[in-house]
Amino acid sequence: MGFSSLDDLVNEVTNNGKFNRADWNKIWGTTAGTAGRWYDMSDNAGTPVGNAFAGTALAWTTCNETTGNGSQIFGIPHGGNVSADTKHLLNMSAVTGVTTGVPSQLMLVDLQGYWPGISNNTTAAQTLTGTPTLRYANGAGCRLFWAQRTTAGATAQNISISYSNTVPTSGRTLPVTVAMTASAIASHISHSGTAANNYGPFLPLASGDTGVSTVASVTFSAANTGTGALCLARPIVTIPLATASVSSERDLLNQLPSLPRIIDGACLVWLYFAGNNVAANTNFYGSLEFGWG
Amino acid sequence: MGFRNVEEIARAVDDGKTWFSPIRKSTVPFMGANAWTDMGPGVGIPTYQAYLGNPLQAVAVTGGDNRSVYLGPSLGAGKKKYLLNWSIHANSGTAAPSFWMLCDILLYYPLLDGTDLTPQILNNTQVLPRYQNGDGVVAMFVTQTPGVAVRITCDMEYTNQSGATGITNQINLQGASAIGRIMTLGNSSNTGTTFFAPMAGGDTGIRSVEKVTFNASVDGFVTLVLIKPITQLSFVDAQMWHERNYLRDNARLPEVEQDAALNIVFNQGSAGSSLGQITSLLQTVWE
Numbered sequence: 001m002g003f004s005s006l007d008d009l010v011n012e013v014t015n016n017g018k019f020n021r022a023d024w025n026k027i028w029g030t031t032a033g034t035a036g037r038w039y040d041m042s043d044n045a046g047t048p049v050g051n052a053f054a055g056t057a058l059a060w061t062t063c064n065e066t067t068g069n070g071s072q073i074f075g076i077p078h079g080g081n082v083s084a085d086t087k088h089l090l091n092m093s094a095v096t097g098v099t100t101g102v103p104s105q106l107m108l109v110d111l112q113g114y115w116p117g118i119s120n121n122t123t124a125a126q127t128l129t130g131t132p133t134l135r136y137a138n139g140a141g142c143r144l145f146w147a148q149r150t151t152a153g154a155t156a157q158n159i160s161i162s163y164s165n166t167v168p169t170s171g172r173t174l175p176v177t178v179a180m181t182a183s184a185i186a187s188h189i190s191h192s193g194t195a196a197n198n199y200g201p202f203l204p205l206a207s208g209d210t211g212v213s214t215v216a217s218v219t220f221s222a223a224n225t226g227t228g229a230l231c232l233a234r235p236i237v238t239i240p241l242a243t244a245s246v247s248s249e250r251d252l253l254n255q256l257p258s259l260p261r262i263i264d265g266a267c268l269v270w271l272y273f274a275g276n277n278v279a280a281n282t283n284f285y286g287s288l289e290f291g292w293g
Numbered sequence: 294m295g296f297r298n299v300e301e302i303a304r305a306v307d308d309g310k311t312w313f314s315p316i317r318k319s320t321v322p323f324m325g326a327n328a329w330t331d332m333g334p335g336v337g338i339p340t341y342q343a344y345l346g347n348p349l350q351a352v353a354v355t356g357g358d359n360r361s362v363y364l365g366p367s368l369g370a371g372k373k374k375y376l377l378n379w380s381i382h383a384n385s386g387t388a389a390p391s392f393w394m395l396c397d398i399l400l401y402y403p404l405l406d407g408t409d410l411t412p413q414i415l416n417n418t419q420v421l422p423r424y425q426n427g428d429g430v431v432a433m434f435v436t437q438t439p440g441v442a443v444r445i446t447c448d449m450e451y452t453n454q455s456g457a458t459g460i461t462n463q464i465n466l467q468g469a470s471a472i473g474r475i476m477t478l479g480n481s482s483n484t485g486t487t488f489f490a491p492m493a494g495g496d497t498g499i500r501s502v503e504k505v506t507f508n509a510s511v512d513g514f515v516t517l518v519l520i521k522p523i524t525q526l527s528f529v530d531a532q533m534w535h536e537r538n539y540l541r542d543n544a545r546l547p548e549v550e551q552d553a554a555l556n557i558v559f560n561q562g563s564a565g566s567s568l569g570q571i572t573s574l575l576q577t578v579w580e
Contacts, residue, residue, distance in 0.1 A: 005298075006299055007297065007298030007299055007300075008298075009298060009544065010295070010296050010297065010298055010301075010302070010540075010546075011295070011298060012299040013545050014295035014373070014375065014545070014546055014548070015295030015296060015297050016294045016295070016502070017295070021429060021522070022497075023429075023431065023489065023491070023522050025487045025491075027487070045491070046491055047489070047491045047492060048494065048495075049491070049493070049494040063365060066495070068494065068495070072494050073494040074494065077497045079413070090544045090545055091543050091544055092542070093525055093546070095392050095527070095560075097326070097327035097392075097562050098327060123374055144372020144403065181324075193520060224298035243529070244390065244562050245326075245327070245390040245391060245392055245527075245560060245561070246390040246392070246527045246529050246562070247392050247525060247526075247527040250528075251542055251543055251544055252544070253544035254541055254542065254544065255542075283327075283487050285392075285487060285488075287522070287525060290497060291544075291545060
């Protein structure tokens, strides 16, 4: 389905009422963020509620719109399932009133799920269990990121993973050395930053790979305190925040013709790239408007 | 019904099925940088919104006349009205940057006692006059009479968009002496307000509020207002008109319900003084 013309879009969203608007807000945690790093905002308080990464350690936890992770319904709601129609993002806005919240980039992702409770404090390979339930065939376009859940210690460590790509071929590994950030705070995507061997927001993929379907294991090069979750997400769209108190907006029909598709069940969360040292308790607000046909 | 294509929208305008509605506020209080403010308690069009009523008793708000923002003639059954254009202007040199939200004021509970720490039971004889299932409806706490500038929490018990009752969520509030200050905070240490109160996980709107319990005193009286956000616009350059055409710029014309009671809430980013005189123009269109 989708929209066959501008007239069709007008008809569907106005005449047929196939439309949903979500107003969201997120409050940065109690620890300041650092410029140059990516952060997972899904655990921030606000509307929707924060993601506490519920689940069994090392076991796949599916996330979707209506049930969240089974304990917290933390994704931005977008109107429920619409099949056989297809849902698309029409426009979006975001703003912060705090000067340290800008400049920055917000990335909207569909969080497929995560493996929680992975320890930073071992060099043994940690076997991940469960088969991801994917909304994108074989994980096409799906990427991995590590969300630090408890503050990491000061020991330097690199991360390695064994994953399956979209073919699927198992045993795929990261093509480069990827360093975690010492003393990373909760919600930091701790392999991202400005230090050597930092990559963000996603872990790099092996040559030729275009997505991840599952992960078999996670291994650290050194033991460090802390725990985190390995998350699997499909990026959708980005929006920059340039100036405090000035709303950034995207019209995804006329300005950036794309009308990104929002799959039924998508668990929509924000990743945040800090261009500044974000002050604690900074508030962010925005809206997403969806149409389907 | 609605518009089936772009031609119908253009033809509606040509046929006179359109209306220009002014908003003007001569004074709007300055609440401080990064604070949300309700423009209702301001002199002009719409008329001053004092949130009058019996304490704790829901008052449904209906617009559609010259005390509110008149949006053109009432339509026949099944016909809908949409926002085609919105423009805003503030004449103060410190008005920019600021962020404006156009809302439909649906219902309010006036005169919540800011010194009463017992559960205040709200009377819901009147219900939401529009968006009646509550989907997309959010709550904001507004200073109705001067209070004190303290941060407190309150427990709000409400019914959500699905009709589930007895849902309780704790809300962080910033007391204020200025009438019209939106008190809702993101958390107890938030550096700025967020205009609507957070809801429990999975909820997408509020159908009614049953009970409010302040956990500390803010003095004065507070109004709890249920609103439906419609659209937003940024004010980036002082003393310039800022405009939005919703067909071209948003890929969608926001629907404006029959008898909508429109109001603006805004967040002023500047550390300067007030917005000064506010002037705004809405253009609606219908089939």
